[in-house]
Amino acid sequence: MMRTFRAFLRKEFLHILRDQRTLLVLFGMPVMQIILFGYAINTEVKEAKVAVLDLSHDVRSTSLIDALFASHYFVDAGHLRAPRDIEEIFKAGEAKMVVEVGPDFARRFAEGRAQVALIADASDPNVANIVAGYAGQMITRWTAAHSTAGIPEAITVEHRMHYNPEMKSVFLFVPGVITIVLMLVSAMLTSISIAREKEYGSMEVMLVSPLRPGMIVLGKAVPYLLLSLVNAAFVFAVGRFLFHVPMNGSYPLLAAEALLFILTALSLGLLFSSAARTQQTALMLSLFVLMMPTILLSGFIFPTSSMPWPLRILSNIMPAKHFIIILRGVMLKGVGIDVLWPQTLVLTGMCVLLLVVSIRKFKVRLQ
């Protein structure tokens, strides 16, 4: 039995090592995804173009404006002369935000009644929010530095980001990418590799052999389980060393939770493979039934809390949603099982259910 099992392991690894496409999916894709999500689809805003409409032109207002542009977040998009120029500069797309300093700024600031308006181009609401947020913080900081004691501040902007003070989105994306990659490797590659056996006719040969179906399932599942673990560690390392994603929790807990999630995804892959006869079908099934909903509904990109209720319910049956919460909890917040037990319990339930169903559905015959 052990010998047969080792032969399965060996064969599966040879398949993977000799197929550049699989290798690319295994190791190229995670790196690409992290870099894509880390750099390109970044919710951080750097060097946003900001224009200034200074209606005071006094010492104080100049000082405030200089302070804004001293940071690397904003670049000067020019000074406007009148409020009607605001519309124009937005339409021309030359600025994301206009900082309007009210008239008589220095005197009013001394009295604590100074006015600054942050007018952002909300056609891209994300960027608008973030840019306005940055500016608000800087104004608060400047106010604190320059106001004389005892006089209440004119503008109060309170922005505090927990766990990700710089709003580094890559911190949030790395757990998401780990999840997606694990899902992909475990479910997609497993179902494709079983479908390939069917296409090649080798599944028929294996069924018509003294092997028990459980052995065939195990021979397929274990290699991909090991691979997924290696892959998870690889993505984790990329996130850790390339993007300095923090790891505040316990490694054993992380590994155990990852194992649980991989098993769940693996059972899904087995389930799909019983429905798919060709590699193509297996690929399509994994992509549309698994990948898309996982990416869209797991809270990886779009927060589940802002979804309409039918989608919110749907997101709860995504194993990925629970795993992302667990990962973010362990890695970013450093919390333990005492906090994450509800998600762990849900995931365990899903895992057991899927595993039982998929083994039961794996047939001893062709129909």
Next chain:
Amino acid sequence: MIAIEGISKRYDEVQALRDVSIDVPEGELFGLIGPDGAGKTTLFRLLVTLLLPDTGRMTFDGRDVVTDYRYVRRHVGYMPGSFSLYQDLSVRENLEFFASVFQTTVEANYDLIKDIYVMLEPFAERRAGALSGGMKQKLALSCALIHKPKVLVLDEPTTGVDAVSRREFWAMLRKLKDEGITILVSTPYMDEAAQCDRVGLIQDGQLLRTGDPATIAQAFDRPLYAATGEDAYRLLQALRQREDVEEVHPFGTALHVTARSDMDPDNVQRQLREQGFTGAHLAPIRPGIEDLFMRLMR
């Protein structure tokens, strides 16, 4: 060794097999011959426990195929029609993997596959995908033999293989038969019938006839002539219009003419020449399996 009794199998829309019965004694090389879609693959899949029959009963070495399927799986060597090995594994790796699937080793049963494997040995490290069609068939056969099966079930092993390799393959099967292995093989090629001890002709899920390949064609109960001449197509038309000719089929360079009882070949030949087929020639021939098949298929 194999007894198939009244087997029927239906897929959703298609009646794949209708009341098929075949007996294959131990040590026989039995050929199942029929065109694509005749039901050959279904029959073999039923026999190797991959499918369940709707009606009928099959025994394998005296054991019921449905209830005692584990016994069948231990003692049958099966080569599916679609079997194409692992293209990305080498010859040796393929063989070793299938040996371990059957919980044995290449060495343990080397004597059985030796004759075949020596032909493959120079390519042992080559990937299966880079082998010729004939070599692939040899490797696949080695994989099916690796556990010393009592019965070999080969689904269209020679389809898509060149003529020389086909001949070699049949020679190997004869040799295996001499070792006492019962062999069931299916093929769409009628000319391979002569290689079998006994053949069954199958069409549209029905077993038309079984028998010795040398004598089975004697069931062809009409006089048969081979007609040759220039412009074969027009000759075919001319013959088909005749009252005293029952059927005409092109066979290679000649036309096989099934005569009605009142046909006089000399008369036909003369009349054809008068019609302008100056080189027309009619000669009596012995019907072959293909002729019988065409007749049974009507």
